[in-house]
Amino acid sequence: MTKVRVAGAGITKFGRHPERTSRDLFAEAGATAIKDAGVARDDVEGVYYGNFMGELSEHQGHQGPLAAEALGVHAPATRYESACASSGVALRQAVRDVRNGEADVLVAGGSERMTNLSTAGSTEALAIAADELYEVRAGVTFPGAYAMMATAYFEQFGGTREDLAHVAVKNHANAVDNDHAQYQREITVEAALDSPAVADPLHLYDACPVTDGASAVVLVSEAYAEAHDLDAGVAITGTGQGGDRMALQDRENVATSPAATEAAEEAYADAGVTADDVDVAEVHDCFTIAEVLALESLGLFETGEGITAARDGITTQDGDLPVNLSGGLKAKGHPVGATGTSQVAELTKLLRGDHVNSEHVPEARVGVAHNAGGTVASAVVHVLEEVAE
Amino acid sequence: MTEDGESVRDAGFDEFLDALAEGDSYYVECANGHGSLPPRRVCPECGSADLAETPLPESGEVATYTKVHVPAPSFADDAPYVTAVVDFGPVRLTGQVLADVEDVEIGLKVEPVVSETETRGERLVVFEPR
Ligand SMILES: [Zn+2]
Secondary structure (H helix, E strand, C coil), rough: CCCCEEEEEECCCCCCCCCHHHHHHHHHHHHHHHHHCCCCCHHCCEEEECCCCCCHHHHCCCHHHHHHHHHCCCCCCCEEEEEEEEEHHHHHHHHHHHHHHCCEEEEEEEEEECCCCCCHHHHHHHCCCCCCCHHHCCCCCCHHHHHHHHHHHHHCCCCHHHHHHHHHCCCCCCCCCCCCCCCCCCCCCCHHHHHEEECEEEHHHHHHHHEEEEEEEEEEEEHHHCCCCCCCEEEEEEEEEECCCCCHHCCCCCCCHHCCCCCCCHHHHHHCCCCCHCCCCCCCCCCHHHHHHHHHHCCCCCCCCHCCCCCCCCCCCCCCEECCCCCCHHHCCCHHHHHHHHHHHHHHHHHHHHHHHCHHHCCCEEEEEEEEEECCEEEEEEEEEEEEE | CCCCCCCCCCCHHHHHHHHHHCCCCCEECCCCCCCCCCCCCCCCCCCCCCCEEEECCCEEEEEEEEECCCCCHCCCHHHHHHEEEECCCCCCCEECCCCCCCCCCCCEEEEEEEECCCCCCCEEEEEEEE
């Protein structure tokens, strides 16, 4: 089985681009990734593309061919949809196809256009990641679902809104120097606590913003990298995916995310590493509580102990285990379909040493990316490692 | 809704709401005792196709909840409201609690009924504190 190298990474500025189509955003991210990789456009054998709400936001289905066109490549292209994990699952399939020898050069990425919708429109669009019959019709919103997870977490393991505020403060601090980030500004715990309530106990500053953006990575086989003398010193050595019942009501415990635990266990075993080996992580913090659940699912913290990780300074820039040095979904932004591959693009740069925040993890060799769909009915985890050239 | 405005039912789910509205609510139970909510053709836990409608316990306990301040457009006039996942033992059910959030806590005993949203008059599951 061949090793899969990340040869190139590209991310647009995440933020408000209400006038730009998702195909245009993807064209930018993809061109950046292909140029970064130094591969010939003609060598790209497939495009694996993530998008979630294109039918609602752009009245556009069947987006795979548009994604390939946007890159100027003539190759089969397929759209993958798994809510907020859309490009994570697209990437996973690309990784497997390179490994299996099906292809030597693939582009995996994603794009999402969201800010052209009204706040009400995006609230409605995001809600369809929940169970329509049993959740949406009861008035459960996306923040409302995570709020119910937070309520359950507080009841079972303890924790306060202030603990969650520290997660937001940390991720904003990480985004300040990241030019891809939507919010390049710091916030305070007080400001987070004082922000308006969205769904108790979650307030505005516990939530990621509505974002437009795209991201892409170029995957190549080890043989191709060697034959073309590519500078591709980061490999994806582990991939895992987990699933859970769609509606919160059908889960045994809504204060944990077992789909992510399954994904992480599979990815670690695949890579031959353990949670102890992880030096840096990008996790799916669509809400502050989601980062806490992610840290515990990834085995980086015991169940019930992730809540104070940011407050205790363990996951901050200068902590032992920096998490979301990109700013996370919280401050970098969350263009839903683009998030999974943007995490891997950021981690690649962090490990290569050319990320603006690489200085905080100079010795890092193992990174983990955690991408969740909906209220973690879907989860994808990838392990990235720096490899000797 | 179809294009001409004629309402089309969601088989299984609408019958479930009808029964709940008539005080005759049920869940489906497989041969191995796993509970789930319709529509089902097999048990999501074990795959058993031997499913029987079984009476839902009259009351349940709040397992978790939130007060939603920012609703979707279809609940614009309903907000703020409290949603909860309620534990009935064999199954859990999501709906809105007819109480102030200050009066809701995990473990609160409630019974399910069917009501209508203020915004669009659509049916939904609500819970009345006992
Ligand atoms: Zn069963």
